[in-house]
Amino acid sequence: MSIFIDQNTRLVVQGITGRDGSFHTRQMMEYGTKVVAGVTPGKGGQTFEGSVPIFNTVEEAVKEAGANTSVIYVPPAFAADAMFEAADAGIEFIVCITEGVPVLDMTRVRPYVLDKGARLLGPNCPGLLSAGKSKVGIIPGHITQPGPVGLVSKSGTLTYEVVYKLKGAGIGTTTCVGIGGDPINGTSFIDCLAAFEADPETKAIVMLGEIGGTDEQEAAAYVKANVTKPVVGFIAGQTAPPGRRMGHAGAIISGSAGTAEEKITAFRENGIGVAQRPLDVVDLIRGVL
Amino acid sequence: MNIHEYQAKELLAAQGIPVPMGEVATTPEQAEEIARRLGGAVVVKAQVHTGGRGKAGGVKLATTPEEARQKAEAILGMDIKGLTVEKVLIAPAEDIASEAYVGIILDRASKAPVWMVSAAGGVDIEEVAATDPEKIVKLPVDPRYGFLPHQAYLLASKLYQDPKQVRAAAKILQQLYTAFIEAGASLAEINPLITTPSGEVKAIDAKFNIDDNELFRKPDVEALRDESSEAPTEVLAREAGLTFIKLDGDVGCVVNGAGLAMATMDLVKYYGGEPANFLDIGGSSNPEKVVNALKIITTDPNVKAILFNIFGGITRTDDVANGIVTATKMIDINVPIVIRLTGTNEEIAVRILAEAGFSAMTDMDEAVQRAVALAKGEAQ
Numbered sequence: 001m002s003i004f005i006d007q008n009t010r011l012v013v014q015g016i017t018g019r020d021g022s023f024h025t026r027q028m029m030e031y032g033t034k035v036v037a038g039v040t041p042g043k044g045g046q047t048f049e050g051s052v053p054i055f056n057t058v059e060e061a062v063k064e065a066g067a068n069t070s071v072i073y074v075p076p077a078f079a080a081d082a083m084f085e086a087a088d089a090g091i092e093f094i095v096c097i098t099e100g101v102p103v104l105d106m107t108r109v110r111p112y113v114l115d116k117g118a119r120l121l122g123p124n125c126p127g128l129l130s131a132g133k134s135k136v137g138i139i140p141g142h143i144t145q146p147g148p149v150g151l152v153s154k155s156g157t158l159t160y161e162v163v164y165k166l167k168g169a170g171i172g173t174t175t176c177v178g179i180g181g182d183p184i185n186g187t188s189f190i191d192c193l194a195a196f197e198a199d200p201e202t203k204a205i206v207m208l209g210e211i212g213g214t215d216e217q218e219a220a221a222y223v224k225a226n227v228t229k230p231v232v233g234f235i236a237g238q239t240a241p242p243g244r245r246m247g248h249a250g251a252i253i254s255g256s257a258g259t260a261e262e263k264i265t266a267f268r269e270n271g272i273g274v275a276q277r278p279l280d281v282v283d284l285i286r287g288v289l
Numbered sequence: 290m291n292i293h294e295y296q297a298k299e300l301l302a303a304q305g306i307p308v309p310m311g312e313v314a315t316t317p318e319q320a321e322e323i324a325r326r327l328g329g330a331v332v333v334k335a336q337v338h339t340g341g342r343g344k345a346g347g348v349k350l351a352t353t354p355e356e357a358r359q360k361a362e363a364i365l366g367m368d369i370k371g372l373t374v375e376k377v378l379i380a381p382a383e384d385i386a387s388e389a390y391v392g393i394i395l396d397r398a399s400k401a402p403v404w405m406v407s408a409a410g411g412v413d414i415e416e417v418a419a420t421d422p423e424k425i426v427k428l429p430v431d432p433r434y435g436f437l438p439h440q441a442y443l444l445a446s447k448l449y450q451d452p453k454q455v456r457a458a459a460k461i462l463q464q465l466y467t468a469f470i471e472a473g474a475s476l477a478e479i480n481p482l483i484t485t486p487s488g489e490v491k492a493i494d495a496k497f498n499i500d501d502n503e504l505f506r507k508p509d510v511e512a513l514r515d516e517s518s519e520a521p522t523e524v525l526a527r528e529a530g531l532t533f534i535k536l537d538g539d540v541g542c543v544v545n546g547a548g549l550a551m552a553t554m555d556l557v558k559y560y561g562g563e564p565a566n567f568l569d570i571g572g573s574s575n576p577e578k579v580v581n582a583l584k585i586i587t588t589d590p591n592v593k594a595i596l597f598n599i600f601g602g603i604t605r606t607d608d609v610a611n612g613i614v615t616a617t618k619m620i621d622i623n624v625p626i627v628i629r630l631t632g633t634n635e636e637i638a639v640r641i642l643a644e645a646g647f648s649a650m651t652d653m654d655e656a657v658q659r660a661v662a663l664a665k666g667e668a669q
Contacts, residue, residue: 107432155548236551
């Protein structure tokens, strides 16, 4: 098992002919993801790599190619509308990779997508990968292998670092999910924790957080109340100065809420093992498996 | 992005909010001239991107034009929280009967814009929030439907009893909401919103923070950027498409991805060093980005060693390697460079680096330890 995506995922790529969209579509296909359609307005009728049909709209991709999941690689100016379009077309799971989507746009997109009954991951996220089954987004396929660990993270490359170290120790993953670090996004730590808790193949969970906001603290309280599986955590940004945005729009410490120290304390108080270094995740996971 | 008080007031005035504007001076003579033109008492206010200006002595009352010059002379060039005051706002002094706070913020927890209003204005609202949270009224706005007139009236009625003032404040709140949306702000506040002895409601001070992600579609707002108020290296970094924040340590860090960049800084500290900066070269790194990153880092005289930590995903490590080789030919780098890279095209990257006389490491912890030792002069 895995969460959110698996071998039954039928993917449509919004922005398939763009630079990033085409590169990562090839990577996803190589990994084994069932890419059933692409969408680029005005290029309907063409094919990608001679095999994937391109449509003008997501609605056609759903009707003609049976897409149930979409991944978005369009520039920030068009990202909100791409998410609205996917939701309108009946896509069940929308993954938005685009970085730099205005937060005000997300205040409208998020409730719209939820009202349609769809799940949104991102924006500004690396996507997700269910080891050996499917990957949607930009996570490199070779850095992990099938195994018992579920991983959820706000970061891209830090995720790669940790799963790669786990792989080096012979430990694989069910699904790795990058939820992104934007202030308003679709899927939270808690959504992923609930899904991992329900997934029989996931035996332990890694949660990688960072400074800013209170998502990690809320997730920690959720773990104590609802998660029976062992959870191991790491918080990035212990040396970050207050009041400065550390790359991710959400990674800013303001007031008393959102410091690394506060989050680490919340993890400890709720029974989550805290890794001091990314490397320490490996030993902590080994200890609970 | 931050903007100055005088710019924030211009955004308010553009919506019709009553706000005594004043004018900006960069010299004491200009300050005197403006004060004379305005007539009466004025307030001389430092224009810097930080709060707590009053406490730092950056806001002074002047009753005559000569006094305005003297106060401006004292404030211009002053250092407030590491920022040098380059401009002062000369604003007419107002008679104040009451002070309130009104602000709207994009709230992560509510995932919506949330109003915060308080009849206890004029002071640091975070202090009020900490000591008297019941004095703050909060109201989330559903951005799909906008800020509704009855909500504005409701909030205004929490601030004032006089029906005229309630109506005036409700109008100001709606105008502030429009300014907030049009500017693409993540925060817009008026503090204080005053009443005068004759009963008028006016904005005396304002603050806006702009969501950087909005700037591509808000050229008018982008034009408000004051580069003189930012560190030159941060301006250079932004123009090069990098995120750079200077810190006080001596290990320069070049990393791809914000989370890994923060984790790298933390690891430098863990192994006994101090990071000199946060620097994220982002996803698709072309060699030029690496050249610019090295240019920026080498402007910091504190840097004793430079650490590259690259996990190639979208980032091709051979691009980074080419950038390092190009940069070291273009600029004199007098400190040791430690390179850790792994992932996409790693073999090609290692070969490029080896041909140029660099060795690359694959383990993050080993690379960080080596960079820390080099910065301390404990390794060769």
